[in-house]
Amino acid sequence: MSLAQSPPTGASVRNARLVSALQRYGVLIALGLLILFGTLRYENFLSPYNITTVLSYNSMFGLIALGMAFVIITGGIDLSVGSVAAFASVVAALLSPHGLWVALIGAVGAAAVLGLINGAIIAYLKILPFITTLAMLLAARGLALILAGNQSVSADYDHGFTTLGQGSISGVPYIAILLFVAFAIGAVVLRYTRFGRRVLAIGGNEEASRLMGLPVERTLLTVYTLSGALAGLAGVILASQFGAGQPTEGLGWELTAIAAVVVGGTLLTGGMGSIGSTLVGVLLLGVIFNVLNFENGRGTISLTVYWQSVIRGAFLLLVVILQNRLTRARAEP
Template sequence: MEDRAERQKEAPLSAITPQPTRRESSRVRAGQLLQRYGVLVALALLVLFGSLRYEGFLSTYNVFTVLGYNSMFGLVALGMAFVIMTGGIDLSVGSVAAFASVIAALLSPFGLWPALLGAVAAATLLGLINGVVVAYLKILPFVATLAMLLAARGLALLFAGNQSVSVDSEHGFTTLGQGNIGGVPFTAILLFVAFAVGAVVLRSTRFGRHVLAVGGNEEAARLMGLPVERTLVWVYVLSGALAGLAGVILASQFGAGQPTEGLGWELTAIAAVVVGGTLLTGGSGSIGSTLVGVLLLGIIFNILNFENGRGTISLSAYWQSVIRGAFLLLVVVLQNQLTRRRASGGG
């Protein structure tokens, strides 16, 4: 009797709670599947399209060229993914990469390792400054990293003397950007290794769980006793270090430290991260999907290059920035719609 009375008391509450209809539930599930696997499906369709339309699209040379060139953007996007998962943003990555390329070129006469370690250390220091300003001085990430964007660009021009710095190719520095193992570029191997490590860090370490917790709700994470400030510092340090590594690859691959390079790299990185399904609000994301986003953007521009070669279209390099911006806006709008549907569907 008591159980029946309890059920009768609870019944009116559940009756007035709006329940999603079958159609709404189906839309929510479809949205979740699209957000999770849409980028992978898009990548597969682009590869299929390219292989059917262009001769040599799946050739070893073209595949490795795409992977080798986009390794720089991939490394920057990997660091950006961790930053965005905390609810932050790093607008300085392009300038930090340019600065690192100059430092690497200046240190290249001493060999690969001194140049690599010196450039990454310098970029890591800039990332550390970003992290301290954001975490402890409580400056908005947009403002803090925008200031670093300007500072790093100025440092790059200052150290380079406002011109490109040629690298010393006699002491093995160019091996990183131009060498290969069994035909596979070192940079491509480095890209996949970095993303594999990043995926393990995010899903299987305390730091990865802290990143997601801070991005999900910073105040709740602080109340739980998590090291919020330390986590924020470390994600910006990681972003700076990976941007520095991308800068070393830039100098090694093209034979010069380029202080004016890196313009728009932050946009490419953000686009790849968002395309991969990581929420700009933080608290959710996937390292594997970020890699797919990097490859998707890389193949889009590779296809445009093939079309230019066929004479079908004629787009200058400046159109790449236009396409990146439009693509990012489209994905953000789509992501916003999917998030709203999922929230209205109760899941």
């Protein structure tokens, strides 16, 4: 005979609500507190120049994180996005003499093809996403170096290509506007469309989704193609902003994107996630490094760029541990 389960107490209900609120709003609270700290400590922290600099620099990471969010929600991973972005930056620089739109469409299209290959191998050949995208990481990097001749490729300045990365409207960079528009579309797609519901269902239980008749393979193909295309768009911004295609750039970008997605509350196991929280995660990481730069300027600390990788890795590990603890606490009666 099984014993009846005792009803939850008031304290357990309050704890469950607190854990749920931390999972949902913790990253937003952390961002708000960090901005408040920066505002009180640094004179020009909220200056238009600093704000636009943070948004411009992190727009590339944000677009990659957007694609990564969809991938991780399905329970997958895409390690190739940094190399794909570098490849796209070279393609965009080579096409830049033909104008912005030719370079944009050509580079994003080429990157989408690499994402399509990832998706086809994962969905139809049933190769693990980790292995597939790791192989694509190497392949895309090699393609970028071959196309560029193992050197940076200067972009054309005479046909409007650099306008995307360096231009602005009323002081707001075009790429910042592009970032927010992309995330707004992504949030609507995930929450209100049939495709978004399929992505969540596959991440929750892929086999059950298949038994329900959902087009699992087609959805995975689309998700990885989208991830490749957004990485390609980040590559176009890279070339347009700095005036050159960079075949050796993008190292570690995939970890930055994963960190932003996980910080935003998306489970690495899939099935649950938020596009809006991913954007907040991107901004939180960006503001953290912006604060560190201010501290460097004050002489309080002296961190080289290499320490950013150490901090990023430690921060990602800390967030994953915290997320795991919160998930367990929420599951406990």
